[in-house]
Amino acid sequence: MTWKGDFHSKGASVSDIIVCLIIIASSVFFYVQTFSFPSIAGYEEMGPEFWPRLTLTGIVILALIIMIGSILERRRGTSPKVESKEKKNTARAVVCAGILFFFIISISYIGFLLSAFLSMMVLAYALGERNKLLLLFFSFVMVAMIYLSFGKLLFVPMPRGIWIFRELSYYLY
Amino acid sequence: MEQLLIGFWTVLQPVNIVMLLIGMVLGMIIGILPGVGGPMGVALLIPFTFTMEPIQGILIMVALYVTSTYGGSITSILFKIPGEAPAIVTTFDGYELTKKGQSGSALGVAIFSSCLGGIFSVIVLILIAPRLSAVALKFGEAEYFAMAVLGLSVCAGIGGGSVKKNALSVLAGLFLATWGIDEVTGHPRFTFDTSGLLMGITFIPAAIGLFAIGEVFERVETILKKKGEEGYVVQERVRLGLPPLKDLLRMKWLYLRSAVLGTFLGILPGVGATTASFFGYSEAVRWSRDPKKFGTGIIDGVAAPETANNAACGGAMVPLLTLGIPGSATTAVMIGAFVIHGIRPGPMMIVQQAKLVYSIFAGLFFSNLLIILGGILGIKFLVKVLDLSYSKIGAGILLFAVIGSYSMRNSMADVWMTFGFGLMSYFMRRYGYGLAPMVLGMILGPLCETSLQRAMIIADYDPLFLITRPISGSLLALAVLSFLYPWIRRLIKGKE
Numbered sequence: 001m002t003w004k005g006d007f008h009s010k011g012a013s014v015s016d017i018i019v020c021l022i023i024i025a026s027s028v029f030f031y032v033q034t035f036s037f038p039s040i041a042g043y044e045e046m047g048p049e050f051w052p053r054l055t056l057t058g059i060v061i062l063a064l065i066i067m068i069g070s071i072l073e074r075r076r077g078t079s080p081k082v083e084s085k086e087k088k089n090t091a092r093a094v095v096c097a098g099i100l101f102f103f104i105i106s107i108s109y110i111g112f113l114l115s116a117f118l119s120m121m122v123l124a125y126a127l128g129e130r131n132k133l134l135l136l137f138f139s140f141v142m143v144a145m146i147y148l149s150f151g152k153l154l155f156v157p158m159p160r161g162i163w164i165f166r167e168l169s170y171y172l173y
Numbered sequence: 174m175e176q177l178l179i180g181f182w183t184v185l186q187p188v189n190i191v192m193l194l195i196g197m198v199l200g201m202i203i204g205i206l207p208g209v210g211g212p213m214g215v216a217l218l219i220p221f222t223f224t225m226e227p228i229q230g231i232l233i234m235v236a237l238y239v240t241s242t243y244g245g246s247i248t249s250i251l252f253k254i255p256g257e258a259p260a261i262v263t264t265f266d267g268y269e270l271t272k273k274g275q276s277g278s279a280l281g282v283a284i285f286s287s288c289l290g291g292i293f294s295v296i297v298l299i300l301i302a303p304r305l306s307a308v309a310l311k312f313g314e315a316e317y318f319a320m321a322v323l324g325l326s327v328c329a330g331i332g333g334g335s336v337k338k339n340a341l342s343v344l345a346g347l348f349l350a351t352w353g354i355d356e357v358t359g360h361p362r363f364t365f366d367t368s369g370l371l372m373g374i375t376f377i378p379a380a381i382g383l384f385a386i387g388e389v390f391e392r393v394e395t396i397l398k399k400k401g402e403e404g405y406v407v408q409e410r411v412r413l414g415l416p417p418l419k420d421l422l423r424m425k426w427l428y429l430r431s432a433v434l435g436t437f438l439g440i441l442p443g444v445g446a447t448t449a450s451f452f453g454y455s456e457a458v459r460w461s462r463d464p465k466k467f468g469t470g471i472i473d474g475v476a477a478p479e480t481a482n483n484a485a486c487g488g489a490m491v492p493l494l495t496l497g498i499p500g501s502a503t504t505a506v507m508i509g510a511f512v513i514h515g516i517r518p519g520p521m522m523i524v525q526q527a528k529l530v531y532s533i534f535a536g537l538f539f540s541n542l543l544i545i546l547g548g549i550l551g552i553k554f555l556v557k558v559l560d561l562s563y564s565k566i567g568a569g570i571l572l573f574a575v576i577g578s579y580s581m582r583n584s585m586a587d588v589w590m591t592f593g594f595g596l597m598s599y600f601m602r603r604y605g606y607g608l609a610p611m612v613l614g615m616i617l618g619p620l621c622e623t624s625l626q627r628a629m630i631i632a633d634y635d636p637l638f639l640i641t642r643p644i645s646g647s648l649l650a651l652a653v654l655s656f657l658y659p660w661i662r663r664l665i666k667g668k669e
Contacts, residue, residue, distance in 0.1 A: 019600075043626075045634045051347075055344050059344045059348065089393075093393055104588050120572060127565075138568075142568075153202070156580040158579075
């Protein structure tokens with residue numbers, strides 16, 4: 001999944017149009033949500049819906065301006081089509097986001113310390129570290145630092161997980 | 174003067190110096206750790222001060238407050254993780270300087286600026302504290318609104334890129350700041366029946382997601398470059414140092430402006446060091462001959478927010494010691510500590526407890542000097558991390574991002590928020606939407622909205638109220654001028 005060129009600069013106007021359409025659609029969604037806000041006595045003229053509506057209207061107007069500008073650029077054929085020399089590995093970012101996602105999910109089940117230890121090893125491996133001993137040592141040191149600074153020094157109640165992981169966690173913190 | 178000398182003499186007693194040093198070490202740790210702020214640090218410290226003499230207990234808290242405000246800048250500069258909310262603005266140029274291999278200069282400027290801003294505010298505190306409090310009390314809702322608008326008027330120009338896209342980012346930040354319970358009416362907005370969103374989008378998790386996680390995603394995506402290739406990220410040994418004297422002298426007005434602004438904003442109740450750092454930065458952009466360079470890695474972009482946020486620390490002590498009103502979240506927690514030690518802050522404090530008040534002034538002065546020592550020690554430890562490969566640094570940043578956002582409110586909802594903002598940041602970078610303008614919109618959003626709503630209620634919804642009051646009218650006129658300035662300049666240049 002390695003690809004060449006910066007997505008933004010390669011087809012800037014097309015991507016700008018798509019992004020603006022997403023922004024407009026989201027803004028309309030949130031604008032509709034504001035109609036569910038009740039009218040509060042004493043705040044009829046400037047209630048809880050006033051500021052969100054004002055900012056959302058501004059967002060839609062700006063998104064339309066950017067979109068129209070991109071459409072005109074495209075028609076004129078002046079949209080930037082600069083071939084970037086920079087190679088990007090999107091897969092690595094996706095894998096990284098995926099590991100982070102599973103790390104956050106696992107915290108609630110196996111507790112913070114164990115999930116952090118496992119995720120550290122997997123993350124460092126995914127980012128290119130291949131020395132297994134170093135992976136173990138690094139993950140252990142990082143988790144120990146977090147445990148001492150946040151758990152012991154600042155009394156942050158770190159999640160314990162469920163079932164046996166919860167019971168085991170009481171031996172540690 | 175005699176009282177001041179007694180204050181300095183008291184603080185110079187060995188036991189009090191030890192208290193300041195302990196406060197400095199704790200402040201540095203709290204400042205460096207993401208998600209743990211000054212208010213939490215002071216709150217945790219209160220029980221330990223029960224058995225101490227009031228002056229010792231208060232000195233340790235003062236040192237913690239001052240050094241933690243500075244400490245956040247180290248991780249902002251080295252890893253783009255703001256250790257403290259006031260250090261968020263420092264990431265804009267600080268981390269860019271690290272990418273250029275100039276982290277030593279950035280760190281040196283941060284120490285120097287924090288120390289300078291802090292000492293300036295202490296001098297102001299000693300000389301004109303009561304008079305400044307009186308001016309601050311003239312700031313009503315209309316003035317707060319006008320001040321926020323003035324700050325927002327330069328947002329779109331920060332960080333380079335498209336002004337339209339940056340303006341959209343500002344508005345998105347203002348909109349995101351409306352999530353949660355409306356401060357004025359008490360109605361929940363955009364919570365989708367989720368209790369985690371009732372308090373709105375918490376600032377630190379959002380900033381960690383936008384800056385730290387987004388940065389890791391972007392860095393790991395780029396195939397590692399060899400030295401000499403375009404796009405190679407410099408990882409050189411950090412040599413702490415100050416830029417040449419001529420550069421520091423060039424920034425003399427920037428320092429003065431940021432220190433004055435930071436001190437004054439610190440005095441205003443509810444406007445803390447975070448807002449002050451932003452205003453320091455935005456004014457530096459406004460007055461710069463080359464505003465487009467901000468956000469690309471220039472020392473001015475580190476000096477301005479760092480001067481302003483530490484100046485705000487001293488400023489926040491002005492209303493606390495003269496009126497008994499907290500100027501910031503940390504000083505609000507400090508009031509509790511004062512009361513526990515049997516001291517009631519207020520107008521009579523300077524008369525009845527003169528020795529204590531002047532000892533606090535002296536303690537603030539020495540705490541700002543301790544920033545130099547704390548900074549050097551903290552940096553010595555943290556720069557060693559830079560010797561590691563990015564596979565470990567990136568993994569470590571993600572781990573600290575998760576625990577940092579969790580520790581704010583011990584809430585997994587905040588961790589998910591950080592993750593969501595991390596993903597959003599990735600796409601925003603890719604399509605050219607500024608991150609800094611969005612964060613600044615989020616900082617100023619609540620101030621802007623609530624002060625406008627309250628001002629309108631006071632004025633029975635007459636908008637003229639905002640422009641007919643001298644201070645708010647002048648600030649709004651400045652905001653309009655500032656917004657139109659690029660077009661006016663273009664018009665004048667065209668005529669020439």
